[in-house]
Amino acid sequence: DGGITQSPKYLFRKEGQNVTLSCEQNLNHDAMYWYRQDPGQGLRLIYYSQIVNDFQKGDIAEGYSVSREKKESFPLTVTSAQKNPTAFYLCATGFSEAFFGQGTRLTVV
Amino acid sequence: GENVEQHPSTLSVQEGDSAVIKCTYSDSASNYFPWYKQELGKRPQLIIDIRSNVGEKKDQRIAVTLNKTAKHFSLHITETQPEDSAVYFCAALSRGGNQFYFGTGTSLTVIP
DSSP states (O other): TTEEEOOOOOEEEEEEOOEEEEEEEOOOSOOOOEEEOOOOOOOEEEEEEEEEEEEOOTTTTTTTOOOSBBBBOOOOOETTSSSOOOOEEEEEEEEEEEEOOOOOOEEEE | OOOEEEESSSSEEESSSSSEEEEEETTTTOOEEEEEETTTTOOOOEEEEEEEESSSEEETEEEEEEETTEEEEEEEOOOGGGGGOEEEEEEOOTTTOEEEEEEEEEEEEEOO
């Protein structure tokens, strides 16, 4: 289904807890992105990676961390430093066109 | 960096009417402008795109126009149908081609 798989679809986080969102792609794309979407707002870039073992901060990187150990995988960790993590998170890949995963809806409980 | 602005934020049209969504961008070096449709709870999906070497592109009921001089591009949907109801995002690919900048989205409602 589009070659990009995000998991889980729904995730609940307790206060002070770190959680990791998974993003895997089989499109052989070098570039991968993480976006955050809040109700009524656009897509805000958290982190992006152009090649393995390299990544760059986006506009709202504070409280998040990523890794890019494999071309196929770009996991996002939402740390306890992120004070308002409840949102819809979208992973994307591509260079001249962005292909999106199905998203993970994270809720703080 | 690039700044993309999108208007309107909400749009309601009667079924069969046309809908137009407009975006402006700031970086004259941006050269690729895709449009995405996002249905409720689903992923954004590319519906049409345009590159800076053309002024207009059409695909059935959907068209996109680009004015490089004025740095704005628009999405036109003709003969709207209820299934066109969704949030639409414009985007611009940054100088160097390593980052997409998205507009804030337009929630389109087509009234039967």
